[in-house]
Amino acid sequence: MKQTKLNAAGRIGRRRFLAGAGAGVAAAASGGLLAPGMALAQGFPDRNIDIIIPTGEGGGADRDARAFASIWGNHLPTNFQFGYYPGAAGQVGYEFYMSREPDAYSLIFANLGPEVIMLELQGTGITVGKDIVYVQQTLSEPMAVWVGPHSPFRTLEELVEEGRRRPLTVAVSRLPHPASIGMLALGEELGIEIILVPYGGGNATAMAAITMEVDCAALPVTNSIVLADQSLVLGVFAKENVAPEGTDNAPTVNAALGTSLPALTSSRAWGVHRAAYDAYPERVAALVQSMSATLADPAYVAAVEGTGVPPVFIDPGNEAEAMASAQATIELARRYRDLLTGS
Known part of the structure; x- marks a missing residue:
């Protein structure tokens, strides 16, 4: 393959x-x-x-x-x-x-x-x-939001705090996507501006986050899991994180931020x-x-x-x-x- x-x-x-x-x-x-x-x-x-x-x-x-x-x-x-x-x-x-x-x-x-x-x-x-x-x-x-290994953001709260100062750029594989819904809905609920940047596929989207062309990426969680140390998962759009050891023990987005987003x-x-x-x-x-x-x-x-x-x-x-x-x-x-x- x-x-x-x-x-x-x-x-x-x-x-x-x-x-x-x-x-x-x-x-x-x-x-x-x-x-x-x-x-x-x-x-x-x-x-x-x-x-x-x-x-x-x-x-x-x-x-x-x-x-x-x-x-x-x-x-x-x-x-x-x-x-x-x-x-x-x-x-x-x-x-x-x-x-x-x-x-x-x-x-x-x-x-x-x-x-x-x-x-x-x-x-x-x-x-x-x-x-x-x-x-x-x-x-x-589930969908997840994550950053590359050299990102200054180590928690979802830190990412959101930056978003209160300026628009956040988010890499996605394509605009019509559950991950896109998650980030846009998050921005709407918290009153921060989210700019989605579609890269036409998971690999290109991941690379954009790793090289810090964007602030973070939003993709299905497996994309970050297979990257191992090249990614840090900040939050999962789910009721429960069923793979904690594979996702840096990341919290759910709702648990971390007190939001009421649907599971995606x-x-x-x-x-x-x-x-x-x-x-x-x-x-x-x-x-x-x-x-x-x-x-x-x-x-x-x-x-x-x-x-x-x-x-x-x-x-x-x-x-x-x-x-x-x-x-x-x-x-x-x-x-x-x-x-x-x-x-």
Whole structure:
């Protein structure tokens, strides 16, 4: 896998806590399995499965999709081809995906938070449920605000105090994003000015924080975890920090600042054309069965851990759960539309 490494040294605390974090994940996933022994659709698949990723190669979606596919191949007798279509906050990838033949041989690997917000706000003409169905959720993680190792800010309170004197610049991977909502809502509640600077991907966003081109970064928390000593997490947009040893024991944003912001998370999920979902239910069932088997496979936990992602973020969810995550994000986008669009 082609992946940019920003630091070769690992933070001991961040790595040690991963060792036992995957316990129970396979058992949790097994509840979503279809009936044991269900046969794959006759003759399906008889060629490669195309995986469309609406961000760049080497980013978080690529990392997570490849970790999944490395085990998925043990449960679905085929090979996987990856295509990357970044641009316009994911719109380019989704439009390309919709141009593909809806035959269940093409899937989209979605980052539900930013991409569902994008679909809601950018007038793409692509509607969740009507055009795309998310059939399997794999991972979920909260958003975090963090700084580079040489930043003068060592706590969230210090960052906010600086924001009372001048506008704060915040690197984000794309403007339609749960992390963007978190920072804009934080600024609105505290009366400080937040200037979002989109960098078009997690790696570039991280580098901007590390080199102090900006005051801080706001991204899914895994991005900071894999950076080890190159990042210092100041706060997590969640009700609870479930990975304290991997995140410098960072507080939640609400606990640190007394705010009342919503929990902001994003889930990875596999999506399929609605037309394929309706026309080829047996193929979709075969895909979902093998996805569920992958999530229940202990080897998947090891694959996730091998990428540096805490297994505690593995979050198996069936179609109903994945679509509920998408709908919750749509409602969040509507709630914060004015902040995200500047209207």
